[in-house]
Amino acid sequence: MPTHALPGGPGPLTAGLDEVARLLDGGGVAVLSGAGLSTESGIPDYRGVTGSLRRRTPMTYQEFVADEEGRRRYWARSHVGWRTIAEARPNAGHRAVEQLRRAGRVSAVITQNVDGLHRAAGTLDAVELHGGLDRVVCLGCGRTSPREELDRRLHAMNGAFREPDAATNADGDAELPAELVGAFRIAPCEACGSVLKPDVVFFGETVPRPRVQRCFDLVDAARALLVLGSSLTVMSGLRFVHHAARAGKPVAIVNQGTTRGDGYAVATVALPLGEALTTLADRLGTP
Template identity: 60%
Template sequence: MGVPPAARDHGVVDLQVVEQVAELGAWMAEGGVVVLSGAGLSTDSGIPDYRGPSGSARRSTPMTYQAFTRDPIARRRYWARSHLGWRTIGEAFPNDGHRAVAGLQRCGVVGGIITQNVDGLHQAAGAGDVVELHGNLSRIVCLDCGDRTERELLAARLDEANPGFEAAAIAINADGDAELDDTDLDGFQIVDCLGCGGMLKPDVVYFGETVPPERVSRSFELVCSARTLLVLGSSLTVMSGRRFVLRAVKDGIRVAIVNRGVTRGEPYAGLHIDAPLGIVLPHLAAELSAPVHI
């Protein structure tokens, strides 16, 4: 394979990265690649990571399912933050990394995709067979009647209910939860389900909730059928994603990680490439989808 652009962009050829990318390309050329993606894949789309060098550790405590359903004040504050954060998530576009993964899937190198992200950018880039482990912020679910609606409908209703809401976010997290001063949250009005008047919630998995078992089962099926599990942009800090790496290792499936910064999966990986995904992935896609000349 040719020298990755990443090696030239900083004026210095990192021979270790070049060799690692070439080895990863050889693995992927055999097919049977399943992708496990995390927040680091979406940073080039303007969605901050939690822990990587392109983002900062979040300063607020993530919303829990218990607080959301039991505490009206916590629920109101969450919706004010999430309504503002959606303006960033909802306007994000797929980046070169997302497009490269979709291209690798179209040419048969990548099979299924498991994502910890809730931004829907894999599908927006043209990927299929995506397991959204933690759900999708573009959908809203009623906790009473189960009805699912589009986020844009709710955003319009919240705008109408809060015509004077002009808060500015201090930061936006990868789950779409903005960080605001408490004074900006006063008076924010939430809305309920149009069908039954029940409690509305983004169709995502909160802390304190369990990932739906059918998603977990499908993810394990994909991993167990793979030749290579390719982890993209995830620190694998939480067990929700790391368990698939552990299962792959247990079953003798190769694990490769491309991530900026440290990852808890490094001890289990045959390859760990610390390099920008937006450069490495398009390089791999171009190499692996190029026609063979005889």
């Protein structure tokens, strides 16, 4: 695929955006969004220039389940980082996706993000492939509860445990010194006393099969697939690009940087997501 020039006049980037507009104008486009869509809301991505995976390896499911100290480290860091996620607000990109959905251009939204910002923008039926940080699940009894409820409990147990200058990653995990982590007290399930886990899919964990099938069904029902802000580095998202391409459905990608799906795309655009999506929504006359 050709690389796209920077904005500023006719060129491959403008042609790419025109192609995305043509796809959307026909309606029935499924969206697959990634962390790049939320960076303009102040949430860092995983694999961009400042991505968290360049600095550290995230918590794995296996470590979380097997190691109490691993859980202590996770919850201490997540307790601090949660405020960044909880206080984030939808940006122009999330709002434009919802505009396009209401106008019938977008038929479905699948997101790899766990920040809940599509829901906050009004896309209540967005499929959260990797779950949501605003929910907590008990690994013993299966009870789910709001994250804010757990946040209040952790605050009561740990006082004013805060590290205001801590850098927060895309999964709400803050960078903390070991001495702070070691003193942190973790909370068990109030119903059965077992282990609590954020209702998200950790690295090394499998996305529930019914949720994956739901996403495949949405791609099958769509006329085209539009990828927004994802490098498609992991198969969790790339499989939907493969699925669409095998079915002969056009794929378009808006992302700042190359992706593993570029070879399948009829158009790639390297604009910031808010700018590109607002331009598309305005051009297509959405409310």
